[in-house]
Amino acid sequence: MDLLRGKVSTPRVGPGLVSRPRLTELLSATPARLVVVSAPPGFGKTSAVVDWVTTAGRRAAWISLDESDNDPGRLVPSLVAVLSGGQPGALVHLGEVGEPVDVAAGLARLLEEPDAPEVLVLDDYQVISDRTVHAVVEALLAALPHDRRLVISTREDPPLRLARLRAAGELVEVRAEQLRFTEAEADQFLRRRMGLTLPLESVAVLTETTEGWPAVLQLVALTLSGRPDAAARAAALAAEHRFVLDYVTEEVLARLDRPTIDFLLRTAHLDRLTGELCDAVTGRTDGAETLRELERANLLLLPLDDQRRWYRFHRLFAELLRTRAGTVAGDVHLRAARWLLDHDLPLEAIGQAVRAGYPASYEVIWRAGALLIHSGELRALQAALDLLPDDVAHHSVLVCLLQGWAGALRGEGAAARGWLDHAARAARDAAPGTDPLAVVQPGLSAQIRSTAARAEGRHAEAVAQAEAALGLLPPGLPPEREVLYRGDALTVLGHALLAAGEVDRAVAAYEEALPLLASVGNRLAVAEMIRNLARIELGRGRPEAALAACDRFPASAGDEPSAALVRLARAEALLALDDPDAAAVARSAMELARSGGDLTTLTEARTLATTRRAGALPLPDGQTLSAREQEVLALMATGRSNARIAAELYVTVGTVKTHVHAIATKLGTANRVEAVARARELHLLA
Known part of the structure; x- marks a missing residue:
């Protein structure tokens, strides 16, 4: 997916990048384990790091973080993909990751490969608040190979043990003071990037007035560009009271035509932009062309990929535009959510849908939420739904059930049961026909209770709740919804029975669920069940039957990331048969796991591929x-x-x-x- 490629690609900083040797020397001075580039928005943090890795010829892996990365199950697959040197086409998410130390050890092993990146950059780290993510990063720092470096670019210092690293000489810090433009750098920037030549005294005035703040200097340059009195105007800026960003923004917008201003105000609410998405939210057909024109005009628009299909506004500029845009946001978010969902980006879609307001976004939240549950992106789903006000969330059967599912699958049983109580009340209070999920609330709640009970080791209760869910299927559901309900309920029952040691009944439940979930395209669930069936046969000492189970995975999906689960099971069966092809199949499982960012399967396949064994x-x-x-x-x-x-x-x-x-x-x-x-x-x- 192009959006994912933009997220894990080194940003393009556009023509006229001002090389700043004093910063590259600072970044290269010591072979420190960690580099922290910390400053407010608009100080050129990203540009400085790009300049360094480019000038120094370092192989770099880059992740531009956003709020969704507070889910370790979301971030770790991205790390696996970039550290493996690949560009993810679609990430497979299998729910919660393991212990931070184990995860970090797996990531460190990827960095030990000969062609692995020398530098890992985590950009916009200030969006990370999840403690587990911080713990993974801390553990990765400890496990980092000696010739590899981690760079964190952030608006605020990360909650890592910086003092210990500082004392050990393992930390390089670059802050606003170092990032400010000097007069010479400002002059170079104005000439090369902005095409604006000013007398040196005017450059000195602007550098002092803006305090060398690169983004603000760029905004000021936009107000001066093309004016015959640019030098005099620069002096006037210094004579006025300390200039305000809002004023400069008004000056910039005043020089644009109305259609361009409208485009900026609507699209500023998007985290990332592409031509088609912009067309969806503006109702126009010139999105791609307008983005290219804005980039050429230096309007703080940053390309995210080599093809220049995806962009983002400079954070500071976007914040200023959003403040000005005000009430257009709801409509923009809903249009964006629908486009993103139609283009197989459910996580981004639900983020936009929640911001669009409820109940207008009901349908998008329903569809996107189900996809995120099935793909295991649980923390990200919870974080998005948490943005809804309590008086809205607690009265929506849909929201309560999604929160309940996410909590149960993450092992948060108490929280899940609390949401199920809200769901029951919301279903009772809903007017007939106003909430489509009210009729299936009892059955879905039973599935969720089964999942929570299994996670807590109450296996008899888990089986009983799953069996109850099958009996609570309401009549008259549309065929596709009935198939999905039965498929999910049978899968939940199969997992509960397997955990309870009732293997034969678990196999029967899986066998009934497989064609149902295959028919609705839930290939990840199909892969998990086939892997389980194959391992059951291996546990019975029947490796040939395990291979036969693996053969049931759809051939058309054989090269999808989810197929890594089945390939691993096939390799395990071949190994049990002393088949010399076992290692090759395990390596192919490793490649698929890499492309999908599935660290657990990657680690297991690597172990299997490299363990020396053939028979006794x-x-x-x-x-x-x-x-x-x-x-x-x-x-x-x-x-x-x-x-x-x-x-x-x-x-x-x-x-x-x-x-x-x-x-x-x-x-x-x-x-x-x-x-x-x-x-x-x-x-x-x-």
Whole structure:
């Protein structure tokens, strides 16, 4: 998707970039682990970092952060994609990520590859408030290879342990004082970027008046450009009271025609812009051409990709325009939401829909919310819905159910049950026909309660609630909604039964759910169920049946990121059969997992592809490790607990403990830590 490429591409700063050697020297001075570029908007933070990585010839991976990245399940896949050197076509999100230390270790391994980026840039870090995201970044800093650097560009200092890094000489800081233009830089900027030549005394006046603030200097230059009295006007600015940004903005807008002003005021409410999206919100047909004209006119519009399809306004300029635009926002957001949803961007769509106001945005929230639930983008969904006022959210069955689903799937059972209570009241209070989800509220609530109970280990309750959900399917639903309801309910039941140890019944539920969810295009759910079915067969000692299960995944979706789950299961089955193709299939699962940003599957596939085993692996003392013991050993080496290994291999914790004890005994060690160390000495692990 082009929007995702723009998000993870190094920004284009346009023609006439002013190279600033004093900044590039500062950034290159010490081989510090972390670089923090911290200053208010408009100080050229992004341009300075782009100039540095370009001038220094550094391989850089770049992520332009936004509020949706407060979901680790959203950000980590983006990190996997950029650190793997790929451009994501569509990211697969599998819900919550693992422990921050484990996630960071996986990301650090990607950075150890020979062609991996030397610099990782996290731009606009001030939007991050999620503690888990901060913990992942902190852990990544600790695990960073010695020749790699992390750059954080932000409006405010990140809540990381900067003092410790500063004391250890592992931190470079660039702040507003360093980013301000000197007179010489201001003169170069005005000439090269703005095409404005002024006497040096006028440049000095402007530099002093703007305090070297690059974006403000650019706005001032726009007011002076083309005026025969530019030099005199520059002097007048200094004579006035400390000039105000609003005044300069008014001056800039006063020189534009009415259609261009209208375009700016409507599109300023968009986080990112492309021609078609601009046409959708303005009702015009010249969006792409207008964006190109604005870029040529230096109107603080930044291209986000090489093709110049996606842009964004400079943050400072956008904020000023939004303040001026006022009441047009609701209509703009709703039009944008519909366009984004129609172009398979549900996360961006729901963000715009919530800002559009409720209930006007009901349909978009419904469709986008369901897609986000099925793709596991739970935290981002919650964050968007949290923007709705409580008096609106608590009286909408739709919003309450979406919040309930997200909470249950994230393991927040108490919060999920609270939202379900609100949903029940909202359904009772809804006038007939006003809330389409009121009729399915009891059944969907039962599905959510089952999911929450399973996460909390109450397996009997989880099964009972899932069975109740199937019995609560209301008659008369439109066919597609009935198929979706039954498919979801059966999937929930299958997961509950599997967790409860009722494997045969779980298989039956999955078998009934598969064609239903396949018919509505939920390929991620289909891939997860097929992976589970294959692993169940492996747990029964039937690798051929596991391969047959994998063959059921649609061939047409074989190269989609979700197929990584099935390829991993296929590799596991081939390995159990001592098939030499197992490693190659595992590597293909790794590539798909990379493209989808699925760190969990990537790590598991890497372990499987690099573990040396073929049948029973001989040990120096004449004993052997069986194929299953080697599999358990490989998972032990990743730091997984016995419970986690049991869940992944679809065996009991007791079985895992037996394997761990056998491995330690055969290796002559006292515990699992020593066993892993001894296995590495014997080159049993990569």
